[in-house]
Every structure is written in structure tokens, then in C-alpha cells.
Amino acid sequence: MSSGKILVAQGGGPTAVINQSLAGVVLEARRFRHVTRIYGALHGVRGIVNEDFVDLTQETSHNLELVANTPSSALGSTRDKPDLAYCHKIFEVLRAHEIEHFFYIGGNDSSDTVRIVSEEARKAGYPLRCIHIPKTIDNDLVGNDHTPGFPSAARFVAQAFAGANLDNASLPGIYVGVVMGRHAGFLTAASALGKKFPDDGPHLIYVPERVFDLEKFLADVKAAYERHGRCVIAVSEGIHDESGEAIATLLAKEVERDAHGNVQLSGTGALADLLCDEIKSKLGIKRVRGDTFGYLQRSFIGCVSDVDQREAREVGEKAVQFAMWGDRDGSVAIKRTGYYSVDYELMPLEAVAGKTRVMEDEFLSAEGTDVTDAFRLYLRPLLGSHMPDAYRLRPAPVEKILNK
Amino acid sequence: MSSGKILVAQGGGPTAVINQSLAGVVLEARRFRHVTRIYGALHGVRGIVNEDFVDLTQETSHNLELVANTPSSALGSTRDKPDLAYCHKIFEVLRAHEIEHFFYIGGNDSSDTVRIVSEEARKAGYPLRCIHIPKTIDNDLVGNDHTPGFPSAARFVAQAFAGANLDNASLPGIYVGVVMGRHAGFLTAASALGKKFPDDGPHLIYVPERVFDLEKFLADVKAAYERHGRCVIAVSEGIHDESGEAIATLLAKEVERDAHGNVQLSGTGALADLLCDEIKSKLGIKRVRGDTFGYLQRSFIGCVSDVDQREAREVGEKAVQFAMWGDRDGSVAIKRTGYYSVDYELMPLEAVAGKTRVMEDEFLSAEGTDVTDAFRLYLRPLLGSHMPDAYRLRPAPVEKILNK
Incomplete structure (x- = not known):
């Protein structure tokens, strides 16, 4: 006798459309007659081990639609990365509540959690269907053309650079914008979609897929500045030297900023400030400004791709359909x-879990900047409808009269 | 015999709607038969002394409409603050080109430039009509209910905090968002319009109109964190101690960040990082993140208030009407x-030039945070239509089973 109980949870960094996937799961699951309860776990896997469940069967479909259009994880999220023992606890709770279908919306780490829980259930002979639903602004899940959340964050980054370029053209100087992405440069590269006219910025783009060399960087900036009288630069937070050491850490050590030389990559403006200091002191350029896009790029309310919204909804729906009509666990993937x-x-799950996709070589120019x-062709349709446009x-x- | 020549220029920091005012001037001026030429000066007053003029009479009205919807100064801007000698040069160029009407779109400093040029013309007995057109995201021009550019920037700040609050609720901790505004806290205070539910952030708001006390700040943060399990904080870049010294400079001195103890307020993440460091070290809270909104808040393309667009267009139109039908120089002001x-x-001009408006006392709560x-009633209509909304x-x- 089936319990008909479903559990859904959200993990990792929030996105603009992660609640679309949640709504997709809940609303699609309601269509199946044998589903008796749809539980949501609060704050991801932590909510599972703590049994912090809410009954989403008692939520109106109207409010679910409104929540779907609200950014950030409505159930709450967590940064916990479960090990084997943690996953075993998850499984024990699922068994105690007679959960038969487990849906986890998240990135790399979340898919690995789903993989281990799936194995635990199999070993225990407990009939649990486990489906991982993709989500990450980093776009670094293998096997996917792209991941839900990335298109909306990419749209924010493109719009931000389109605006920063206009600002920089109005008051010329150097502008450094630091974008999220520790291993994959997709989001930083999205800055290129903010360009319209040939002399628009970003004039230089630095991603973690290429080794960052400070001397070359300064030479690039100097050349672009001499050519355009200004320079807009997009930099990934994950840029590193040949040995893999983060540039933020290297520069911080150089200026002996703190006793440990440790610099946090996200949630601080350190990398932008350090690069600006280098440009000011080494190139002698006066007007140098740095912005770290920080949490705005993943949480800004009111900047979303309609394509991303649709697809995030569909991966949630498809997850339920794969679970109900299919015969195996897995990770839902978007194919173009x-x-x-x-x-x-x-x-x-083994094909996705714990693996990291980085930018394909064909997406990056030979000079690496x-x-x-x-890449433009790849990204453009994902950004969605009604992209704002800049005119000149x-x-x-x-003819001059006095200064002839 | 009238030359029928008009000059328009843009000064200071760009806004999302400053080109609406430019289009308002050009399109309205075209309606007057005796207007023969409409010149635009490139990069503000600097373009005037260098005679870098372009003939806007030869621009299509269609493209002017598209440019009007593009953020940042289409003619380019400048940070030059003209003294008497500089203003005399401006006047000499205007006279050489037989300019009869001078329109300058800008903030405090720009209005002072217009005032001095107006006096120079009067002293020389040259018939020049000078009109200042208001523009500043700081909302700090006296005599105006609000200034064009502020509503769109305020909308960005409100949307940014609405999103940051959702992110922070999903992954609880401390979030510090630093907003522009050296003397006036209007833009920082706009963060409050991102709140919907009673426990939403920003939970604390710090503006330059109140003296910033680090000990009180830490106590406020501690209390909010204990109450909500998280805390979202909006901080103006211009916060200062009792003596008027910037908090960024004070904190930088404390950590001996550089030899001079000088910290640039805009275009760096220093203040956010320093406040985060204080919270981490003094309160022992682990997850503390800081963002500096930087240039995004004034240049982001695709976040604009339709009310702001309309009014920025109208101040440009009205400037031309005041010049053509009126009999005196002056500064256009918005009255509610x-x-x-x-x-x-x-x-x-004397009533506006060089003066700074700060937030009225009635806009700030007794505790100052x-x-x-x-204030909510004052700001809400300015943000315009279709504000994004958050749902829960x-x-x-x-009921728990294992953790009863």
C-alpha cells in the first residue's frame, strides 16, 4: 500500500526562478490521484534531518503561482554539504515519514546528496524515488545545455554592464565589475551581451577558465584605455594564477591586508578594490572605479528572463513526470x-553529481579576454524577451570659433 | 536681430532619465519658429570651453525619443566645478557662438555654474537666458519636492533590498548594503520601500542625517539578529561620526589599511567590508556579507520609474517654455x-545654487534607524507602476516523528 507522500526541498544559493521549479513540482504532483501529501522541507537537507516539514498540500494554487514569480528559495536554503552519515540521517527521516518521492532542487552538491540518498534507499530495500532538479546561476552542471537560474542572472549581468558602459562613456575612466563564478566563467562572459556599438564595453573579460596574469592584465587595460579613452572590465571572482591561487588572495598578501592573507571571494569588495589599486598605482590612471555585483546579481527582484521562468517551471513538472511514469532515479537535464x-x-545521478562544467573553448576568444x-549565439535566446536597448x-x- | 541659437548640456553624475530632459529641451525648442539651431555641448561645461558642440537640429525626433529612454548622459558629462574664471570662459564661448538660451541639466554644482554665467552675461549687457534643469539621484536640491533621477534610483534600491531580504531569509545571516548619498539619506531610506511583511528587512537603516555611533550600531545589529535570526542593514556611504569624519575613513585608520588613512567613498567596497569586519569580530557572527551598490544604482539599464521618466521629460519642456515665455533666469523646480x-x-538661481537639502526630520524615526x-507616503508614488512584489x-x- 502506497503512502502517496512526496517531499521537495531547495538547496544552495537562491536564484530568480528557483520557486518556479518548486511550484512545478507541487502543482504537477497534485494532478496524480495517488499523491496524498506534498511536504516541503525548510532550509534544504538541514530541514530534513530536523524534520522541519510544511504541508504544501494545504497551500492554494493561486499563492503557489505568486510564490513562483518571487525570487529566492521560498522554503529556505542551506549551505550544508551532507557526508555519508548525514545522508543516512536524511534517509532515516524519509523512511520514518513514509516518503516515497524525494525531489531536491539544487546544484552540484545537491545532486551528490540525491545520489547518496538514492543509494542508501536501494541498499535498505526501501522504495524511494529520488530526482534531482537542476538550479545554479553558475551554469556549471554537466550534461545540461544550461541550468535554470543562469539565464536570469546572465540577464542582470548583461543589463548591469550595458548601464555601466553608458555611465563610463559619460564620465570616462576605468570601470571594473566583479561577477560571481568560482570555477565557471559563464556569468562573467554574459557581460558581453550588454554590448551594442563596436566601441562599447566591456572591453576586457577575465574568466577562471584562463590563467590570470597581472602584468598582461595591466598591459591589456593600458592598450584599451589608449584606444578608447576609457575601459570597462568584467572580472570573475574566481580568477587565479597558474598555480590555482585566487588573485584576490595574492593581491591581499601583497598589500599585507590582514594577518592571514585570506580574502573571502563573495560578499566583499576586496578583489575589485585590489585590482583598482593596481591600475591606479601601476598605470597612473586617476579615475578608476570598481563594483562587486555581489548578491544583487542573484537576488535582484524585477530582472528575470521569461525563458528562464518557463524552463524552471518545466524542470519541476518534468521531475514529477519522470518520477511517476519512469522507473529510475536521476537528474533532470535541459537539452537544446x-x-x-x-x-x-x-x-x-552519477553522470551529474559532483562534476563541474566550465566554459567550452569555442566560447572564448583566442586572446582570452x-x-x-x-557564445553570443548560445546565450542570446536564454536572456528572454524585452531586453532593454541603448541608443546614441x-x-x-x-565648427569651432574661438579654439579654431 | 535674434540668432535663435540654443545650447544644452548635461553635468554631474548620470541618471536613468537625464536624457528625457535633454529630449524635452530639444523637442520643445523645435516648436519655436525663431529657434534656428539647437547645439549640445559634449561633456558638460568642459565641452563649452572647448567648443565641442554638436548640432542637435540635425537629429531625428525618432532617435531623440530612443535616446530619451536610454540611461546616462547622451552628451557626456563632467566633474569640473567651474570657478569664476571658468564661468567667464563659458560666457565668452556662448557670446562668440551667439547663443541666446543656455540650458544646463545637473545638480547643485551645475545650478551654481548657471548662476555665475547668468551674472557674467548681465554684467556684460549680453542678452542670455540661463535655465538650470534639476537632476540628481541624491534628491538634495532645495525647493524641489524631489529631483528627476531620484525616483528611478530609489526604485533600484527598493528592488535590490527586496531581493536581498529574500536571499537573506533563505540563507540567514547579516547583510550590509551600502547606498550612495554623501550628505542626504533619501536614497538609502528608499530601501524601506522594499519591505512587505513585518519581519522583512532592511531591519536597520543608517543615513548621514544622524550621527553614526559604532557601539550603538553593533548593539542594534545584535538586537535585530537575536530577534529575527538574521539582519539586513541599509547604510549610506556618507555616514559619519559627531565630528563629521566619515566612518569609512575612521575604520580604515583603525585597521591601518593604507599609509594615509584615506578611503574613497564611491567606487570601492571599503565601507561595507569594514562594517562587516566589525560585526564578525565584535559580535562573533559568522555569515556576514556586504554589498556596495556602486554604479549599478544609477546606471542599471532596465530599472526605471515611469513617473520619473515623465517628470524628467517635463522639466526639460518647461525649461524651454520658461525661457521663451518668461522674463528671467532661474531653476526649474518640481512642486507636489x-x-x-x-x-x-x-x-x-540664488535660491537653489550651492545649497543642499537633507532628509526632513519627520521622515526619520525617533531611534534614527x-x-x-x-516618508513611505512621500516616496511610494514616485517609484511608478508595476513594482515587483514578493510572496510567501x-x-x-x-508533526515530527523522530525528533519529537
Whole structure:
């Protein structure tokens, strides 16, 4: 006799559309007659081991639709990375509550948690269907054309750089914008989609897929500044030297900023400030400004891709359909089938869990400071409808009288 | 015999709607038969002394409309603050080009430039009409209900905090967001409009109108953290101690960050990082994150108030009408006439020039870390249509089995 109980949870960093996937799971699961309860765990896996469950069967579909359009994880999230013992506890709670279907919306770490819980259940002979639902602004899940959350964050980054470029053109100088992405440069590279005119910034883009060399960086900036009279630079927080050491840490050591030389990558403006200091002191340029996009790029309310919204909803729906009509656990993956259309597959958990995708070589230019047309073509449809557009005056110069 | 020549320029920091005012001037001026040429000066007053003029008479009205919807100064801007000699040069160029009407879109400093140029013309007996058109995200021009550019920046700040609050609720900890505003706290206070539910952040707001006391700040943060299990804080870049010294400078001295103890307020993440360090070390809270909104808040493309767009267009139009139908120089000011409607007046340049408005006392709560309902009522209509809204699950708890 089936209990008909489902559990859904959200893990890792929030995105603009992660609640679409939650709504997709809940609303699709309600269509199945044998589903008796849909539980949500508060704050991800931590909420599971603590049995902090809420009954989503008692939520209106109207409010679920409104929550779907609200950014950040409505159930709360966690940074806990469960080990084997932790996963065993998760399984014990699922068994105690007679959960038969477990859906976990998250990134790399979350997929690995689903993999281990799935194995625990199999070893114990307990019939538990485990489905991982993809989500990450980093776009670093293997096997996916892209991941829900990334398109909306990419749209924010593109719009931010489009605006920063206009600001920089108005009051010329150097502008450094630091973007999230520890291993994969997709989000930083999205800054290129903010360009319209040939002399628009970002003029230089630095991603973790290429080794960062400070001398080359300064030479690049100098050349761009001499050419344009200004320079807009997109930098990934994850840039590192040949040995893999983070540039933020290296520069911090140089200025002996603190006793340990440790610099946190996210949630501080350290990398932007350190790079600006280098440009000011080594190139002697006066107007140098740095911004760290920080939490704005993943949490800003009111900047979302409609394509991303639709797909995030669909991966939630498909997860339930794969669970109900399929016969195996897995991770839902987005596959591109046209320009632009997608379909969804259920990949083996082992194929996704704990693996990191980085930018394909064909997406980065030979000199390593720009993206290719292949990347522009890849990203453009994901950004969605109604991208704001920048226009310029096309003015006729007036003859000088006094300064002839 | 009239030359029929008009000059328009843009000064100071760009805004999301400053090109609306430019389009307002150009399109309205075209309606007057005796206007023969409409010149634009590139990069503000610097473009005037260098005679870097473009002929806007040869720009299509269609493209002017598209430029009007593009953020940042389309003519370019400058940070030059002209003294008497500089203003004399401006006047000499205007006279050489037989300019009869001078429109300068800008903030405090720009209005002072207009005032001096107006006096120079009067002393020389040259018939020059000088009109200052208001613009500043700081909202610190006296005599105005509010200034064009502020509503759109305020909307960005409110949306940013609404999102940061959701992120912080999902992954609890301390979040510090640093907002522009050296003397006036209006923009920082706008963060309060991102709140919806009673326990939403920002839980604490610090503006330059109140003396900042580090000990009290830490006590406030501790109390909010104990109450909510998290804390979202909005801080103005201009917060200072009793002597007027910037907190960023004070904290930097304390950690002996550099040899001079000088910290630039804008374009660095220093203040946010220093406040986070204080919270971490003094309160022993682990998850503390800081963002400096930086240039995003004034340049982000795609976040604009339609009310702000309309009014920025109208101050440009009204400037031309005041110049053509009126008999004196002045500064266009926005007056509130209903909830919500406005009208425009031409104020004497001396009444505006070089003066700074700060937040009225009735806008700040007694404890100094929140705004009043009077401020909410003041700001809400300015933010415009279609403000994004946040929704929550209203869940029913599930009984625990293992952790009873």
C-alpha cells in the first residue's frame, strides 16, 4: 500500500526562478490521484534531518503561482554539504515519514546528496524515488545545455554592464565589475551581451577558465584605455594564477591586508578594490572605479528572463513526470533541440553529481579576454524577451570659433 | 536681430532619465519658429570651453525619443566645478557662438555654474537666458519636492533590498548594503520601500542625517539578529561620526589599511567590508556579507520609474517654455500639488545654487534607524507602476516523528 507522500526541498544559493521549479513540482504532483501529501522541507537537507516539514498540500494554487514569480528559495536554503552519515540521517527521516518521492532542487552538491540518498534507499530495500532538479546561476552542471537560474542572472549581468558602459562613456575612466563564478566563467562572459556599438564595453573579460596574469592584465587595460579613452572590465571572482591561487588572495598578501592573507571571494569588495589599486598605482590612471555585483546579481527582484521562468517551471513538472511514469532515479537535464527550443532528459545521478562544467573553448576568444560569436549565439535566446536597448545621438559637429 | 541659437548640456553624475530632459529641451525648442539651431555641448561645461558642440537640429525626433529612454548622459558629462574664471570662459564661448538660451541639466554644482554665467552675461549687457534643469539621484536640491533621477534610483534600491531580504531569509545571516548619498539619506531610506511583511528587512537603516555611533550600531545589529535570526542593514556611504569624519575613513585608520588613512567613498567596497569586519569580530557572527551598490544604482539599464521618466521629460519642456515665455533666469523646480500630481515653477538661481537639502526630520524615526510612514507616503508614488512584489508560502507545519 502506497503512502502517496512526496517531499521537495531547495538547496544552495537562491536564484530568480528557483520557486518556479518548486511550484512545478507541487502543482504537477497534485494532478496524480495517488499523491496524498506534498511536504516541503525548510532550509534544504538541514530541514530534513530536523524534520522541519510544511504541508504544501494545504497551500492554494493561486499563492503557489505568486510564490513562483518571487525570487529566492521560498522554503529556505542551506549551505550544508551532507557526508555519508548525514545522508543516512536524511534517509532515516524519509523512511520514518513514509516518503516515497524525494525531489531536491539544487546544484552540484545537491545532486551528490540525491545520489547518496538514492543509494542508501536501494541498499535498505526501501522504495524511494529520488530526482534531482537542476538550479545554479553558475551554469556549471554537466550534461545540461544550461541550468535554470543562469539565464536570469546572465540577464542582470548583461543589463548591469550595458548601464555601466553608458555611465563610463559619460564620465570616462576605468570601470571594473566583479561577477560571481568560482570555477565557471559563464556569468562573467554574459557581460558581453550588454554590448551594442563596436566601441562599447566591456572591453576586457577575465574568466577562471584562463590563467590570470597581472602584468598582461595591466598591459591589456593600458592598450584599451589608449584606444578608447576609457575601459570597462568584467572580472570573475574566481580568477587565479597558474598555480590555482585566487588573485584576490595574492593581491591581499601583497598589500599585507590582514594577518592571514585570506580574502573571502563573495560578499566583499576586496578583489575589485585590489585590482583598482593596481591600475591606479601601476598605470597612473586617476579615475578608476570598481563594483562587486555581489548578491544583487542573484537576488535582484524585477530582472528575470521569461525563458528562464518557463524552463524552471518545466524542470519541476518534468521531475514529477519522470518520477511517476519512469522507473529510475536521476537528474533532470535541459537539452537544446532548436534555435530556440528545449527538451528534458533524465540523466543518471552519477553522470551529474559532483562534476563541474566550465566554459567550452569555442566560447572564448583566442586572446582570452573576449567571448566568441558562438557564445553570443548560445546565450542570446536564454536572456528572454524585452531586453532593454541603448541608443546614441548621431550628431553633426559644429565648427569651432574661438579654439579654431 | 535674434540668432535663435540654443545650447544644452548635461553635468554631474548620470541618471536613468537625464536624457528625457535633454529630449524635452530639444523637442520643445523645435516648436519655436525663431529657434534656428539647437547645439549640445559634449561633456558638460568642459565641452563649452572647448567648443565641442554638436548640432542637435540635425537629429531625428525618432532617435531623440530612443535616446530619451536610454540611461546616462547622451552628451557626456563632467566633474569640473567651474570657478569664476571658468564661468567667464563659458560666457565668452556662448557670446562668440551667439547663443541666446543656455540650458544646463545637473545638480547643485551645475545650478551654481548657471548662476555665475547668468551674472557674467548681465554684467556684460549680453542678452542670455540661463535655465538650470534639476537632476540628481541624491534628491538634495532645495525647493524641489524631489529631483528627476531620484525616483528611478530609489526604485533600484527598493528592488535590490527586496531581493536581498529574500536571499537573506533563505540563507540567514547579516547583510550590509551600502547606498550612495554623501550628505542626504533619501536614497538609502528608499530601501524601506522594499519591505512587505513585518519581519522583512532592511531591519536597520543608517543615513548621514544622524550621527553614526559604532557601539550603538553593533548593539542594534545584535538586537535585530537575536530577534529575527538574521539582519539586513541599509547604510549610506556618507555616514559619519559627531565630528563629521566619515566612518569609512575612521575604520580604515583603525585597521591601518593604507599609509594615509584615506578611503574613497564611491567606487570601492571599503565601507561595507569594514562594517562587516566589525560585526564578525565584535559580535562573533559568522555569515556576514556586504554589498556596495556602486554604479549599478544609477546606471542599471532596465530599472526605471515611469513617473520619473515623465517628470524628467517635463522639466526639460518647461525649461524651454520658461525661457521663451518668461522674463528671467532661474531653476526649474518640481512642486507636489496632489497625491499624486506635480507642477513646475521657476525658482531664482540664488535660491537653489550651492545649497543642499537633507532628509526632513519627520521622515526619520525617533531611534534614527528607520523611516516614518510620512516618508513611505512621500516616496511610494514616485517609484511608478508595476513594482515587483514578493510572496510567501503560508504553510501548515507537519508533526515530527523522530525528533519529537
